[in-house]
Amino acid sequence: xxxxxxxxxxxxxxxxxxxxxxxxxxxxxxxxxxxxxxxxxxxxxxxxxxxxxxxxxxxxxxxxxxxxxxxxxxxxxxxxxxxxxxxxxxxxxxxxxxxxxxxxxxxxxxxxxxxxxxxxxxxxxxxxxxxxxxxxxxxxxxxxxxxxxxxxxxxxxxxxxxxxxxxxxxxx
Numbered sequence: 001x002x003x004x005x006x007x008x009x010x011x012x013x014x015x016x017x018x019x020x021x022x023x024x025x026x027x028x029x030x031x032x033x034x035x036x037x038x039x040x041x042x043x044x045x046x047x048x049x050x051x052x053x054x055x056x057x058x059x060x061x062x063x064x065x066x067x068x069x070x071x072x073x074x075x076x077x078x079x080x081x082x083x084x085x086x087x088x089x090x091x092x093x094x095x096x097x098x099x100x101x102x103x104x105x106x107x108x109x110x111x112x113x114x115x116x117x118x119x120x121x122x123x124x125x126x127x128x129x130x131x132x133x134x135x136x137x138x139x140x141x142x143x144x145x146x147x148x149x150x151x152x153x154x155x156x157x158x159x160x161x162x163x164x165x166x167x168x169x170x171x172x
Contacts, residue, residue: 002026017047021054024061033065040065052087059083060093063100076100091121098130110134125151129161133168145172 006023013019024039040058047055063079066072077100083093094117101110111134117127132147148165151157157165 003030015046017043017051017054020046021051021058024058028061028065033068037062037065056083056087056090056093059086060096063096067100073104089120091117091124091127094120095124095127095130098127098134102130102133105137107134107137111138111140125154125157125161129165132165136168136172141172145169148172 003023003026006019006026010016010019010023020039020042024036024043027033027039028036040062043051043058044055044062047058059079059082063076063083066075066079077097080093080097080100083090084097087093094113098110098113098117101107101113110130114127114131114134117124118131121127128147128151132144132151135141135144135147148169151165152162152169
């Protein structure tokens with residue numbers, strides 16, 4: 001019922017970035033990514049000057065929606081690069097770009113985006129993890145080991161990161 005009331009509200013105020021973002025997130029929860037994409041795009045367009053945080057989040061969510069649609073790698077990357085260009089001082093898009101490039105085995109790109117993101121948020125262990133993984137593949141084995149060992153000392157690691165770190169250290 002929530003989506004229906006949102007659509008009615010949007011019909012009365014179609015250029016409202018907040019309503020468009022709410023509709024996008026509701027459609028995404030329903031697994032209707034094509035509709036979600038449409039409303040995230042509307043949010044990015046209508047909120048460009050007034051709702052910077054929603055625009056940034058919309059660009060990140062667009063990347064996620066396109067990723068779920070398979071075989072949309074260029075569009076995923078483009079959405080994330082747009083987020084970086086729009087708010088280059090935020091680390092989240094750098095992490096997502098690093099993770100994206102890790103999945104593609106683009107090790108230098110993975111390392112580069114992780115390093116840039118760490119310059120903005122040096123405490124983000126996800127970025128440290130990406131830098132460690134990619135560092136191994138681009139010939140920075142010692143740095144990689146040191147990063148992994150440092151990460152294992154953290155108390156706030158999610159279990160799947162801890163397991164991945166241990167597996168990586170075992171294979172080095």
